[in-house]
Amino acid sequence: MLAYLDHHATTPCDPAVVAAMAPWWNDHFGNPSSRLHRPSLEAAAALELARSRVAAAVGGRAEGVIFTSGATEAANLALKGVAEAAEERRERRRGLVTLATEHRAVLDPLAWLARRGFPLTVLPVQPDGLVDLEQLAAAVGPDTLLVSVMAANNEIGVLQPLAAIGALCRDRGALFHCDGAQAVGHIPLAMEELGIDLLGISGHKLYGPKGVGALVRRPGVALAAQQHGGGQEGGLRAGTVPVPLVVGLGAALELALADREARAERLGALRDQLWEALEALGGMTLNGHPSARLAHNLNVGVGGVDGTRLHQLLRRHLAVSSGSACSQGSPSHVLAALGRSRQEAAASIRFGLGRATQAAEVTAAIAAVDGAVAELRRTP
Numbered sequence: 001m002l003a004y005l006d007h008h009a010t011t012p013c014d015p016a017v018v019a020a021m022a023p024w025w026n027d028h029f030g031n032p033s034s035r036l037h038r039p040s041l042e043a044a045a046a047l048e049l050a051r052s053r054v055a056a057a058v059g060g061r062a063e064g065v066i067f068t069s070g071a072t073e074a075a076n077l078a079l080k081g082v083a084e085a086a087e088e089r090r091e092r093r094r095g096l097v098t099l100a101t102e103h104r105a106v107l108d109p110l111a112w113l114a115r116r117g118f119p120l121t122v123l124p125v126q127p128d129g130l131v132d133l134e135q136l137a138a139a140v141g142p143d144t145l146l147v148s149v150m151a152a153n154n155e156i157g158v159l160q161p162l163a164a165i166g167a168l169c170r171d172r173g174a175l176f177h178c179d180g181a182q183a184v185g186h187i188p189l190a191m192e193e194l195g196i197d198l199l200g201i202s203g204h205k206l207y208g209p210k211g212v213g214a215l216v217r218r219p220g221v222a223l224a225a226q227q228h229g230g231g232q233e234g235g236l237r238a239g240t241v242p243v244p245l246v247v248g249l250g251a252a253l254e255l256a257l258a259d260r261e262a263r264a265e266r267l268g269a270l271r272d273q274l275w276e277a278l279e280a281l282g283g284m285t286l287n288g289h290p291s292a293r294l295a296h297n298l299n300v301g302v303g304g305v306d307g308t309r310l311h312q313l314l315r316r317h318l319a320v321s322s323g324s325a326c327s328q329g330s331p332s333h334v335l336a337a338l339g340r341s342r343q344e345a346a347a348s349i350r351f352g353l354g355r356a357t358q359a360a361e362v363t364a365a366i367a368a369v370d371g372a373v374a375e376l377r378r379t380p
């Protein structure tokens with residue numbers, strides 16, 4: 001059995017979500033933008049229902065929901081869209097502030113904007129991965145246009161203090177963009193209460209389909225479209241909306257809200273068992289804050305072993321992630337920001353438990369790490 005413990009990379013689409021999507025592929029296949037006949041009107045109604053479900057799930061307004069292909073597109077639209085709108089209005093505020101531990105979907109568009117004359121400040125984080133609020137307060141000033149801080153980190157699961165960041169932004173007149181890809185559906189998140197102006201969501205991180213997500217915008221936040229064409233999504237994201245996918249996103253969010261608390265409690269207990277057993281093996285370091293983190297996340301540095309060999313051994317039994325971006329083999333910028341060396345980052349394991357995870361998978365993970373570490377420590 002291969003134990004799948006990589007739910008931060010992606011989650012399976014829940015069978016109930018697949019069922020909710022089913023009629024919208026070919027029974028009801030109308031284009032929601034046509035609006036001249038029944039098939040189109042049915043699709044438009046399904047689209048609007050999904051929109052209100054997304055808004056309700058994050059404490060936003062339905063009219064603020066812009067469906068996208070995922071959280072990467074949502075972040076690009078939010079960041080480039082805000083910057084372009086500010087430029088069009090010749091605003092004095094142009095500064096952008098973010099954290100070193102953000103996802104590339106945020107860091108890369110921000111770097112792109114920096115090359116086009118938007119001053120960018122990338123703040124370090126504390127050794128536990130949390131933002132230093134004093135440092136943030138010092139970085140956000142009268143020239144700051146936008147602050148981008150994610151809700152939950154995709155590697156170390158750390159939960160940033162969103163309410164404090166939102167209050168700080170509001171105080172200083174800066175917009176607050178939050179990448180919610182790993183948080184929405186997993187922790188309570190009410191964007192208006194938290195002072196979030198723009199929130200990104202990804203369907204495949206919350207047991208929904210791949211290829212769909214949303215940017216939820218607080219009404220009134222100026223945004224310039226980044227994709228032009230048929231004027232869909234209030235002119236902010238042209239292109240025919242994929243009705244089955246947005247129906248799936250709405251259904252996934254409803255499901256996620258229904259079992260969120262029980263799921264977090266159950267997975268938190270399994271995660272704690274996993275950590276206690278791994279810690280007992282010796283030489284293990286917890287990457288990230290011990291309690292301000294997603295209940296289903298654990299990121300562990302394994303001391304005294306070679307990361308490449310560790311992951312070669314683990315991959316026979318476990319689907320987990322390493323502390324390096326596999327495609328490039330480069331060390332994780334998140335673990336580097338916590339002060340981990342290249343070797344320490346490579347010998348780190350990210351576990352992401354999920355809705356279907358049972359004690360058997362956790363036992364398998366403990367046995368796999370135990371076996372691999374024993375072998376590597378025997379033959380260094």
Ligand SMILES: Cc1ncc(COP(=O)(O)O)c(C=O)c1O
Pocket residue numbers: 008009069070071072073103105150152153154179181182201202203204213
């Ligand atoms: C924190 C975070 N932001 C953004 C993304 C990108 O999401 P998507 O795959 O929906 O584009 C991911 C996915 O890895 C993520 O974990």
